Amino acid sequence: MSGKWRIWLAGGLLAAVIAAALYFPALRHQVDVAKQLTEKTAEQARRELLPPTPVTSGDPKVKAKIYWGSSGADGSLVPVTVELPLSSDPAMRAKQILNTLLAGPVDPEARTLPPDAALLAFYLLPDGTAVADFSEAFATSTPSGIQSEELAVDSITSTLEANVPQVQRLKILIHGQEVDTLAGHLDLTQTFPVSMKGAPAAHTKSPVSAITAPIRKAIDKVKGATKQ
Amino acid sequence: MGLNIVVLDPAHGGTDLGARGTEGIRESEVVLQFTTQVKRALEGQGFQVLLTRDGNENPSFDDRSARANAQRGAVFITLHIASTGLAGTARTYVLQEVPPSTDLTGLIPWDRAQEPFAVLSHKLGDFVQGELAKRFKGSPPTAQVAPVRQLRTIAAPAIAVEISSVSVEARGDLDRMVPGVAEAIAHGVAAFRPSYVVPVMPGTAPPAGVQP
Numbered sequence: 001m002s003g004k005w006r007i008w009l010a011g012g013l014l015a016a017v018i019a020a021a022l023y024f025p026a027l028r029h030q031v032d033v034a035k036q037l038t039e040k041t042a043e044q045a046r047r048e049l050l051p052p053t054p055v056t057s058g059d060p061k062v063k064a065k066i067y068w069g070s071s072g073a074d075g076s077l078v079p080v081t082v083e084l085p086l087s088s089d090p091a092m093r094a095k096q097i098l099n100t101l102l103a104g105p106v107d108p109e110a111r112t113l114p115p116d117a118a119l120l121a122f123y124l125l126p127d128g129t130a131v132a133d134f135s136e137a138f139a140t141s142t143p144s145g146i147q148s149e150e151l152a153v154d155s156i157t158s159t160l161e162a163n164v165p166q167v168q169r170l171k172i173l174i175h176g177q178e179v180d181t182l183a184g185h186l187d188l189t190q191t192f193p194v195s196m197k198g199a200p201a202a203h204t205k206s207p208v209s210a211i212t213a214p215i216r217k218a219i220d221k222v223k224g225a226t227k228q
Numbered sequence: 229m230g231l232n233i234v235v236l237d238p239a240h241g242g243t244d245l246g247a248r249g250t251e252g253i254r255e256s257e258v259v260l261q262f263t264t265q266v267k268r269a270l271e272g273q274g275f276q277v278l279l280t281r282d283g284n285e286n287p288s289f290d291d292r293s294a295r296a297n298a299q300r301g302a303v304f305i306t307l308h309i310a311s312t313g314l315a316g317t318a319r320t321y322v323l324q325e326v327p328p329s330t331d332l333t334g335l336i337p338w339d340r341a342q343e344p345f346a347v348l349s350h351k352l353g354d355f356v357q358g359e360l361a362k363r364f365k366g367s368p369p370t371a372q373v374a375p376v377r378q379l380r381t382i383a384a385p386a387i388a389v390e391i392s393s394v395s396v397e398a399r400g401d402l403d404r405m406v407p408g409v410a411e412a413i414a415h416g417v418a419a420f421r422p423s424y425v426v427p428v429m430p431g432t433a434p435p436a437g438v439q440p
Contacts, residue, residue, distance in 0.1 A: 072314070074313070075313055143247065143311030143312055144246055144247040144311055145309075145310035145311040145312060145313075145390065145393070146308060146310065146319075146321055146374055146376055146390045147310050147311075147312055147313050147319065147392070148310065148312040148313075180377060184239075184240065184244065184246060185378075185388075186374070186375060186376070186377065187376065187377040189339075189377075190375075192375075
């Protein structure tokens with residue numbers, strides 16, 4: 001190969017390297033944007049696939065107790081009586097109740113769950129274990145802290161306890177996945193007792209009981225649904 | 229064996245900023261300041277103090293637990309600043325007491341390491357919270373129960389202390405709490421010291437000289 005060709009070849013290679021170096025950041029940006037769009041679209045698609053919780057006119061109106069935050073900053077909950085058409089089916093009733101809790105009280109300061117959070121799925125197993133699958137916003141928008149995270153979960157378990165006696169314990173998933181904590185503090189790896197029957201032996205209401213085989217099966221079911 | 233080590237855990241760190249206030253207050257930074265003062269106060273009471281982090285790192289929950297579980301005669305205290313709560317108050321949290329579980333070998337499963345220590349943790353929590361309540365009006369008189377993830381894998385008496393909050397109007401409001409929190413924790417741990425005994429694990433003999 002002559003010296004002239006070598007120069008041309010080296011020049012061509014150099015030009016290709018420079019072009020690649022210039023193009024790579026733009027390509028990476030495009031990939032990131034595409035990834036975000038895909039994630040958003042998957043979330044939207046999932047929401048669209050979910051059937052809206054039916055509140056039929058046939059459901060009798062009953063007085064439900066919804067636990068929202070107190071007006072003070074003391075981290076306590078107060079029951080608010082709301083008249084709602086509620087299904088007699090426990091799982092359906094739980095969905096209706098939780099959607100009301102998520103919709104929030106009149107006073108936004110008393111809200112216990114983030115306004116952009118959604119209940120994606122809810123299952124009730126024969127042994128009284130419920131599995132509630134919330135959207136990612138439940139984890140990302142709940143204020144980080146032991147008190148604030150506990151308030152959020154307590155409002156869910158107290159509201160279920162008051163209105164759906166069949167629910168004895170609750171497993172919380174985030175977008176179909178088991179996560180370590182809600183927002184960095186509260187342990188979501190195990191179940192929360194809802195009624196005293198679901199509490200660990202001889203102790204007060206609070207954490208936690210181990211994940212049993214039926215609960216694992218239900219979690220896998222939710223995970224499967226999320227993948228689809 | 230007596231209590232002589234306190235493992236202090238400034239929560240969060242690194243990319244995990246923890247709670248964030250409107251005034252730019254970051255939990256991961258503020259807890260380091262609290263930790264420095266608490267360490268000094270505990271050393272003044274004669275304790276050896278170990279930290280799970282002293283810079284802007286973010287060890288995992290298990291890394292922090294491993295630091296504590298490698299010690300003998302230790303207690304563990306994780307420090308947090310809340311997003312919410314009545315400003316100028318502090319709360320101590322412990323895990324609920326449940327019957328300790330062991331596997332067939334008599335070993336305690338890592339993810340339930342706290343269970344045999346839960347009674348001691350409650351006692352420690354009440355001592356510390358009692359001291360906090362004396363100094364910070366509006367704080368509860370005793371420790372509260374909450375499933376705090378960090379505590380679950382600690383094989384020692386373990387508590388979480390959470391201070392309210394990153395939502396204060398100015399950082400100075402939190403800074404003013406530092407000496408009181410440090411003093412309360414140091415006095416609480418010192419008051420707990422005589423109660424400390426190594427719990428007897430199911431299937432094991434009690435350590436020599438330890439009352440079961």
